[in-house]
Amino acid sequence: MTETVGVLAERIAGQVAGWGPARWRSASPVSGTNTRGEVLYELVQHLADLCAELEERPRRTVPRLGNDYALPDQLRVVAADLETAGPDAATAADAVDALREAHRVIFG
Template identity: 45%
Template sequence: MTDFAAAVDRLHNQVRHWEQPRWKGKAERMYGLVQLLADLGAAAEGQPRRPVPREHDMILADQLRVVADDLVAAAPAPEVLAEAAAAVDEVRKHI
């Protein structure tokens, strides 16, 4: 879990202060990550996948934090957290 938590912290700290122009061309990648983490959390809880509301770009950092916390709370298998950490790191490299 610590690798996942550290990856989320790094990405969150990178983007939480961004203004709207900075999100141009990057928001959809971040939203895709948010949805992936939500899907992994739903699977870990044995719940159906649900779309994460696509709100204003300025709240993507908050959405990241919420779905990451939900995923950790679901106590998924270590390989799921490793997959999630790799996805977070990949997005971080490209935004």
């Protein structure tokens, strides 16, 4: 079975949805420097940028809200937007690779 952007995004969002502040602020076990929240935010921004390119509109900065609790929902929204935009094979592969890498970096 081929994993889609939506399936991978939901997997990550579901795994982090119940995290508290300490877990979000802890360093990634792989990067050691970025927090898990920073890694997930960077993924959200990357997916939003891919969607903007597909829709031929300017890139915009995804708002970084006051806490990280919104990150799973932001991930779900940008993943759904990207799938709705109908990515070509290369863009879909880029998004899937980014989701897999973020998962590896967040969870080790």
